[in-house]
Amino acid sequence: MTSSIPFIDLRVQRQRIEADLCRRMDAVLEHGQFILGPEVAEFERRLGEFAGVDHVVGCANGTDALVLSMRALGVEPGDHVIVPAFTFCATAEAVVLCGAVPVFTDVDERTFNLTATTLAAALESCAANAIAPVGIIAVDLFGQAANYDALHEVVGGHDLWILGDAAQSFGGSFAGRRVGSLARVNTVSFFPAKPLGCYGDGGAVLTDDADLAQLLRSLRFHGKGAHQYDNVRIGYNSRLDTLQAAVLLAKLEVFEEELTARQQVADRYSAGLHDVAAVPFIADAARSAWAQYTLLFEPGRRDDVAAALREQGIPTGIYYAQPLHRQTAYREYPVVAGGLPVSEDLASRVLSLPMHAYLDPSLQDRIVELVRAAC
Numbered sequence: 001m002t003s004s005i006p007f008i009d010l011r012v013q014r015q016r017i018e019a020d021l022c023r024r025m026d027a028v029l030e031h032g033q034f035i036l037g038p039e040v041a042e043f044e045r046r047l048g049e050f051a052g053v054d055h056v057v058g059c060a061n062g063t064d065a066l067v068l069s070m071r072a073l074g075v076e077p078g079d080h081v082i083v084p085a086f087t088f089c090a091t092a093e094a095v096v097l098c099g100a101v102p103v104f105t106d107v108d109e110r111t112f113n114l115t116a117t118t119l120a121a122a123l124e125s126c127a128a129n130a131i132a133p134v135g136i137i138a139v140d141l142f143g144q145a146a147n148y149d150a151l152h153e154v155v156g157g158h159d160l161w162i163l164g165d166a167a168q169s170f171g172g173s174f175a176g177r178r179v180g181s182l183a184r185v186n187t188v189s190f191f192p193a194k195p196l197g198c199y200g201d202g203g204a205v206l207t208d209d210a211d212l213a214q215l216l217r218s219l220r221f222h223g224k225g226a227h228q229y230d231n232v233r234i235g236y237n238s239r240l241d242t243l244q245a246a247v248l249l250a251k252l253e254v255f256e257e258e259l260t261a262r263q264q265v266a267d268r269y270s271a272g273l274h275d276v277a278a279v280p281f282i283a284d285a286a287r288s289a290w291a292q293y294t295l296l297f298e299p300g301r302r303d304d305v306a307a308a309l310r311e312q313g314i315p316t317g318i319y320y321a322q323p324l325h326r327q328t329a330y331r332e333y334p335v336v337a338g339g340l341p342v343s344e345d346l347a348s349r350v351l352s353l354p355m356h357a358y359l360d361p362s363l364q365d366r367i368v369e370l371v372r373a374a375c
């Protein structure tokens with residue numbers, strides 16, 4: 001057994017940005033405006049410029065970003081919301097936290113995202129079962145954006161909103177447009193392991209809708225009206241910490257270069273592994289943020305590969321070993337007609353390799369060799 005390497009290594013990045021990071025964090029400690037200090041507004045503005053959207057509302061985490069968005073969109077208890085089953089639990093959890101009901105839908109076998117086909121099937125199934133969903137949450141799994149243009153086309157005639165859960169894809173793009181600008185409302189997470197992560201929890205909602213943004217600013221601050229002690233609605237305590245905004249400002253400076261490096265890491269993996277496993281499929285129009293680099297193996301083989309790498313100190317991840325409709329907490333919620341065979345198949349075959357912008361090429365060569373040998 002050799003010593004193990006981290007799955008995501010944040011140390012090299014910290015060394016690179018340390019001077020800027022410390023300067024920005026010291027400034028916050030000095031001015032002491034820890035809640036909604038000037039760094040939050042600056043970060044919201046800079047993130048909006050990066051993504052090409054008019055309004056960014058920082059909040060406490062990516063799960064809250066989903067809850068706040070649905071509250072702002074008017075989701076009521078008992079409403080139904082279509083969500084993919086192959087995602088992190090927060091996508092469906094946020095629906096339930098709003099008192100609404102997730103309707104689990106299958107995903108595309110190549111992109112792992114909702115597509116026009118899977119969404120049309122979900123809407124048909126809802127109609128056949130007298131379920132009238134109010135909206136759809138599309139997830140950009142592992143860093144690749146869903147095709148929102150195609151999804152919008154499917155909902156064309158229906159009065160439904162589409163929310164983009166971009167927790168994993170911020171930094172990516174589709175048809176030349178940045179993630180964050182692809183749906184009417186887009187949510188991101190700054191969990192430390194995300195492509196753009198802070199040093200704790202953080203999240204944001206991105207939208208071009210000024211009224212929605214105003215509502216979100218109220219909801220994140222206890223439903224405030226004209227001022228902090230004017231309470232006009234029931235809200236949340238869900239603000240992005242000033243210190244985290246300072247961290248994110250420092251990381252945003254190097255983010256574009258890191259995205260290029262992540263693409264190089266992904267290309268290197270795919271070049272070395274395409275003949276022994278199914279490597280990620282990225283649509284022509286998409287640029288992934290590579291939150292994960294995820295291979296598909298034949299059922300049974302995946303666990304052998306993971307064990308062989310673990311033996312050599314190389315960690316792997318399984319995202320996600322169970323689709324949500326198989327999880328204890330979500331078993332009672334409706335599933336579209338025909339079940340979710342793709343989500344179930346993917347859950348039995350996915351394996352993610354170490355992925356970050358500073359992965360050393362020689363270490364990566366070793367990982368490739370070990371995967372090949374295990375195959």
Ligand SMILES: Cc1ncc(COP(=O)(O)O)c(C=O)c1O
Pocket residue numbers: 061062063064087088090091139165167168188189190191201202203
């Ligand atoms: C797809 C997806 N949605 C939502 C979230 C929730 O984000 P957070 O952990 O910041 O609450 C995550 C985080 O892992 C995620 O991957």
